[in-house]
Amino acid sequence: MNTQTETLEFQAETRQLLQLMVHSIYSSKDIFLRELISNSSDALDKLRLASYADKDLDVDTEDLHIHLSTDGEQRTLTVRDNGIGMSRDELVENLGTIAKSGTAEFLRKLRETRDANASEELIGQFGVGFYSCFMVADRVTVVSRRAGETVGTRWESTGEGTYTLESVDEAPQGTTMTLHLKPVDEENALHDYAADWKVKEIVRRYSDFITWPIRMDVVPPGAEEGAEPEPTTINSRKALWARSSDEVSEAEYSEFYKHLTHDWSDPLDTISVKAEGTFEYQALLFLPSRAPMDLFMREGRRGLQLYVKRVFIMGDCEALLPEYLRFVKGVVDAQDLSLNVSREILQQDRQIQLMRRRLVKRVLGALKTMMAEEPEKYRTFWKEFGSVVKEGLLNDAANRDAILDVVSFHSTNDAEATTSLREYVERMKDGQEEIYYLTGRTRSVIENSPHLEGFQAKGLEVLMLTDAVDEMWVDAVGEFDGRKFRSVAKGQADLKAEDDEESGDSERDQRAEEFAALLSWMGTLMEDNLKEVRLSSRLTTSPACLVGDEHDVTPELEKLYRAMGQDVPHTKRILELNPAHPLVSGLRKAHEERADDEGIAETAELLYGMALLAEGGELSDPPRFTRLLADRLASGL
Numbered sequence: 001m002n003t004q005t006e007t008l009e010f011q012a013e014t015r016q017l018l019q020l021m022v023h024s025i026y027s028s029k030d031i032f033l034r035e036l037i038s039n040s041s042d043a044l045d046k047l048r049l050a051s052y053a054d055k056d057l058d059v060d061t062e063d064l065h066i067h068l069s070t071d072g073e074q075r076t077l078t079v080r081d082n083g084i085g086m087s088r089d090e091l092v093e094n095l096g097t098i099a100k101s102g103t104a105e106f107l108r109k110l111r112e113t114r115d116a117n118a119s120e121e122l123i124g125q126f127g128v129g130f131y132s133c134f135m136v137a138d139r140v141t142v143v144s145r146r147a148g149e150t151v152g153t154r155w156e157s158t159g160e161g162t163y164t165l166e167s168v169d170e171a172p173q174g175t176t177m178t179l180h181l182k183p184v185d186e187e188n189a190l191h192d193y194a195a196d197w198k199v200k201e202i203v204r205r206y207s208d209f210i211t212w213p214i215r216m217d218v219v220p221p222g223a224e225e226g227a228e229p230e231p232t233t234i235n236s237r238k239a240l241w242a243r244s245s246d247e248v249s250e251a252e253y254s255e256f257y258k259h260l261t262h263d264w265s266d267p268l269d270t271i272s273v274k275a276e277g278t279f280e281y282q283a284l285l286f287l288p289s290r291a292p293m294d295l296f297m298r299e300g301r302r303g304l305q306l307y308v309k310r311v312f313i314m315g316d317c318e319a320l321l322p323e324y325l326r327f328v329k330g331v332v333d334a335q336d337l338s339l340n341v342s343r344e345i346l347q348q349d350r351q352i353q354l355m356r357r358r359l360v361k362r363v364l365g366a367l368k369t370m371m372a373e374e375p376e377k378y379r380t381f382w383k384e385f386g387s388v389v390k391e392g393l394l395n396d397a398a399n400r401d402a403i404l405d406v407v408s409f410h411s412t413n414d415a416e417a418t419t420s421l422r423e424y425v426e427r428m429k430d431g432q433e434e435i436y437y438l439t440g441r442t443r444s445v446i447e448n449s450p451h452l453e454g455f456q457a458k459g460l461e462v463l464m465l466t467d468a469v470d471e472m473w474v475d476a477v478g479e480f481d482g483r484k485f486r487s488v489a490k491g492q493a494d495l496k497a498e499d500d501e502e503s504g505d506s507e508r509d510q511r512a513e514e515f516a517a518l519l520s521w522m523g524t525l526m527e528d529n530l531k532e533v534r535l536s537s538r539l540t541t542s543p544a545c546l547v548g549d550e551h552d553v554t555p556e557l558e559k560l561y562r563a564m565g566q567d568v569p570h571t572k573r574i575l576e577l578n579p580a581h582p583l584v585s586g587l588r589k590a591h592e593e594r595a596d597d598e599g600i601a602e603t604a605e606l607l608y609g610m611a612l613l614a615e616g617g618e619l620s621d622p623p624r625f626t627r628l629l630a631d632r633l634a635s636g637l
């Protein structure tokens with residue numbers, strides 16, 4: 001057998017991460033133990049599942065547990081489990097590289113961050129797992145033997161660029177991790193992790209609920225002097241979700257959440273569900289306080305953990321919640337499912353469907369309560385996850401009303417605060433029948449959009465929708481509480497109708513007549529891009545704006561469809577002119593007097609380009625626009 005020691009290099013991303021751990025900028029170092037215990041607990045779960053799946057597998061599942069031991073003289077801490085273990089290749093794969101999605105993005109952000117607190121937050125968000133042990137150890141030795149295999153492997157590293165691998169004949173099943181600890185440095189929160197009491201304290205704080213026994217050798221209380229220490233279980237192993245929520249402290253929930261998610265910050269909200277009767281189950285759900293990096297990645301991790309009668313069945317169980325609640329973390333423990341249930345079966349299982357429906361209701365209910373009772377918390381939630389929840393308006397027709405109850409938007413009503421739809425409706429003016437909105441990339445683009453002018457002048461509130469998904473759901477949903485959603489950039493804005501009397505009408509007719517020639521000439525001039533040029537009642541200060549017909553696809557949505565690879569026809573827009581603006585009235589006059597002047601056509605083109613820019617759109621020929629504009633400015637000097 002090859003007993004030679006091989007030296008391998010860490011993958012570049014791993015090296016960067018290790019650098020951070022070795023020169024740790026992170027202040028809560030204790031959590032390395034939670035990470036190691038979580039990994040061991042997963043390894044025990046995996047072994048049990050593997051032995052269910054393959055009855056002939058030659059593995060020992062008799063006494064699955066985690067064992068911790070310390071050596072004060074050698075200054076070591078050892079974490080051992082008799083779980084699934086890792087083969088040589090798995091060691092290379094798991095402890096030499098980082099396969100997690102979002103790694104590159106994470107490291108880029110980290111490099112750009114100078115502030116230690118912000119780095120800490122980022123690391124927490126990413127969850128560095130095993131590598132966190134290099135915060136407290138200057139050398140780590142891992143001996144592992146994959147269950148069912150005969151030979152084990154020793155992995156060792158100081159965390160500085162390379163690691164070594166060596167075969168070992170006599171390795172127990174599972175994984176033993178030995179941390180050669182750095183000297184104690186209380187000032188930097190580097191505690192004495194070779195002290196039993198410290199280790200016990202950390203286990204109780206962070207890992208008490210782990211369902212597997214975590215043992216340490218302890219001299220039994222009251223034993224004679226010199227008595228041998230005995231393996232003693234130091235965690236209570238109580239499944240948190242099975243306990244009544246008034247028995248469990250917030251800190252306990254929080255630690256459990258961190259164990260589940262590897263998030264280093266507390267959850268925003270905890271939802272405990274107990275269903276009794278014919279189909280019994282318990283669930284413990286968490287709303288994170290921050291969006292994970294993989295929230296919008298196709299391969300991002302999602303789903304809950306599924307247990308059957310306290311036995312872990314699978315992680316990342318996507319069947320339990322719809323896609324638009326993918327940020328919800330937690331555990332579901334069902335009484336009557338088969339232990340052999342597979343992912344495919346789950347998708348169709350009737351009980352799972354019922355459970356899923358109930359969980360969705362509970363989450364949306366919790367959000368509604370949060371919105372009413374803890375507005376600050378709700379704001380945090382909405383900032384992080386609002387755009388994901390709104391996906392539900394497209395995909396979950398059955399819960400559409402419940403979702404509409406918890407959405408909120410920026411609006412012209414307030415420079416900062418967002419509004420719910422209910423609040424908007426309550427503020428609607430007498431005679432206002434529709435809910436006005438405008439979509440755009442950012443609040444400031446929308447705020448400065450010419451489309452808003454007329455509405456603001458009339459004191460009509462407009463919702464500002466800035467998420468890409470908004471373009472889609474408003475059309476699909478259509479109305480709230482019997483009131484239609486109406487884009488202020490679509491259709492005819494009948495703003496004058498409210499208070500302008502008949503005199504207004506005749507004035508309008510007269511204007512229409514005056515401008516008719518200009519409008520039809522401009523329409524022909526720009527017929528490739530425009531389907532109509534007309535006078536506007538929505539403008540007060542800008543000369544022009546672009547709008548669409550009521551059912552037209554907006555340019556943003558058109559772009560979005562194209563990005564998704566769909567072939568959509570180009571929708572022509574409508575150019576609306578403000579007859580009261582000197583540029584527009586001047587153009588009319590100039591056109592009347594010298595219709596053939598090329599300069600007039602260029603001014604009309606500039607007017608169109610300005611309207612396009614004002615709504616945050618893109619010019620089709622920016623150099624030409626700039627040249628025309630520069631000529632025009634120069635001639636005015």
Ligand SMILES: Nc1ncnc2c1ncn2[C@@H]1O[C@H](COP(=O)(O)OP(=O)(O)OP(=O)(O)O)[C@@H](O)[C@H]1O
Binds near residue numbers: 039
């Ligand atoms: N005690 C162990 N027994 C078996 N495999 C382990 C053990 N510890 C770690 N591993 C393997 O190494 C992998 C990497 O572990 P690491 O803690 O770095 O990240 P992770 O646990 O996958 O990610 P996260 O911490 O975000 O869940 C694990 O996914 C697992 O496959």
